[in-house]
Amino acid sequence: AQTVTQSQPEMSVQEAETVTLSCTYDTSESDYYLFWYKQPPSRQMILVIRQEAYKQQNATENRFSVNFQKAAKSFSLKISDSQLGDAAMYFCAYTHYNQGGKLIFGQGTELSVKP
Amino acid sequence: DSGVTQTPKHLITATGQRVTLRCSPRSGDLSVYWYQQSLDQGLQFLIQYYNGEERAKGNILERFSAQQFPDLHSELNLSSLELGDSALYFCASSFGTSGRETDTQYFGPGTRLTVL
Numbered sequence: 396a397q398t399v400t401q402s403q404p405e406m407s408v409q410e411a412e413t414v415t416l417s418c419t420y421d422t423s424e425s426d427y428y429l430f431w432y433k434q435p436p437s438r439q440m441i442l443v444i445r446q447e448a449y450k451q452q453n454a455t456e457n458r459f460s461v462n463f464q465k466a467a468k469s470f471s472l473k474i475s476d477s478q479l480g481d482a483a484m485y486f487c488a489y490t491h492y493n494q495g496g497k498l499i500f501g502q503g504t505e506l507s508v509k510p
Numbered sequence: 511d512s513g514v515t516q517t518p519k520h521l522i523t524a525t526g527q528r529v530t531l532r533c534s535p536r537s538g539d540l541s542v543y544w545y546q547q548s549l550d551q552g553l554q555f556l557i558q559y560y561n562g563e564e565r566a567k568g569n570i571l572e573r574f575s576a577q578q579f580p581d582l583h584s585e586l587n588l589s590s591l592e593l594g595d596s597a598l599y600f601c602a603s604s605f606g607t608s609g610r611e612t613d614t615q616y617f618g619p620g621t622r623l624t625v626l
Contacts, residue, residue, distance in 0.1 A: 440600060442615075497555035
């Protein structure tokens with residue numbers, strides 16, 4: 396069964412600095428999709444970034460980028476120039492089309508941003 | 511705002527009762543997903559509907575059921591409620607190309623259910 400692991404329950408970063416959140420996953424599939432979702436205190440789940448496994452190029456969205464290492468089954472999220480509004484729980488998620496579209500989530504990483 | 515709406519935002523009820531959670535997907539989306547978020551279980555997939563038909567099932571209890579209506583809104587019915595059913599219930603939607611459900615899912619604000 397596919398699993399997603401986030402080994403850092405909590406992380407902290409200084410405002411304007413860079414932080415990297417880790418995620419590893421286990422799958423025997425080759426064509427899958429990975430996501431990072433952000434959940435601020437409002438509890439809304441917000442898509443941060445998406446990566447297709449068949450693409451070698453790492454996805455980027457403004458200050459957010461990923462380091463996708465397919466062979467190592469690693470999918471880390473880098474947040475540059477951290478802002479106070481980045482404080483949230485971050486979830487890594489996996490899906491494959493044979494999953495019926497269901498997302499398999501990691502346990503989450505609570506990110507705090509210090510002014 | 512993701513475009514996915516969920517009602518109600520909060521629900522407080524007693525054990526043994528039945529409740530219905532409602533979700534309206536983004537305009538144009540055909541797939542609806544239900545997830546449960548609790549402290550002990552994390553985020554768990556419950557069930558997916560595509561254009562009115564059940565497409566995938568996860569760890570959904572027999573006391574729970576769902577459906578998707580012709581106008582594509584969906585309802586999640588929870589019955590014989592127990593204390594452990596207290597959780598945040600999310601609905602998500604995606605365009606849902608048939609057979610290749612890997613489109614990005616956009617989440618609603620959630621319904622917080624408290625069972626006393």
